Amino acid sequence: MPVEAVVFDIGNVLIEWNPERFFDARLGAERRRQLFSEVPLLAMNDEVDRGVDFAASVSALAADHPGWAEDIACWHDNWIEMASPAIDRSVRLLRALRARGVPVFALSNFGRATFDIACAHYPFLTEFDQRYISGHIGAIKPEPRIYELLESTCGVAPAGLLFVDDRADNIAMAQSRGWQVHHFEGVEGWADRLVAEGLLEKEEAE
Structure with missing residues (x-):
């Protein structure tokens, strides 16, 4: 047809769409791999894609992982740089x-x-x-x-x-x-x- x-x-x-590239530049590849293995950033992003509030999702994830809070905040604050x-x-x-x-x-x-x-x-x-x-x-x-x-x-x-x-x-x-x-x-x-x-x-x- x-x-x-x-x-x-x-x-x-x-x-x-390449958040890994953004975090590689920010943290280096090894540290970025550690971040992505310890923090469910991609799973959080799937929920945002389903319609869950963006800012609230990032804030909640940062609260759950305080050691990574500054880097997690980048998912919100620097999102356009990943896209x-x-x-x-x-x-x-x-x-x-x-x-x-x-x-x-x-x-x-x-x-x-x-x-x-x-x-x-x-x-x-x-x-x-x-x-x-x-x-x-x-x-x-x-x-x-x-x-x-x-x-x-x-x-x-x-x-x-x-x-x-x-x-x-x-x-x-x-x-x-x-x-x-x-x-x-x-x-x-x-x-x-x-x-x-x-x-x-x-x-x-x-």
Whole structure:
């Protein structure tokens, strides 16, 4: 079936998401590994992505791990530094699709507050036709509910959706539901896929 709409993940497709890199620069790789092994930062972040309050979650984690409190606070205070920079060519591809009249949707794991921060820093995140953000929905990829909501409200049949994401588990769930998928492993391959699908001309995908 021809692609009727393109569904974008955001982290590591449109903007880089790499908290490990931030903490490597702050603490050094060995100390960062110790932090991540002793403090459930990523598990806390999953709960924020489900809609739990961002600031309160970071504060509670810091209180539970006072020896790391200053570093844990960075997850809140320096969050945008972990979610940067933009992947410029991916942004150009998003805008080229919109210029062609192809509907573009966002399907991404983000907290409510963190998505507001990201939108203020990256205005292109406001340019989607529809946005499905986990913190507003109360479910995260690859849980079925967030995919179901998109299917029931976007106006496009699952077989007409082309979903790009950097995580294999998220891709597998979409594929199991009949979506067309692209595992993002670099912007060159994503650009080539959009050209191959006839959604963009090669010149537009540069």
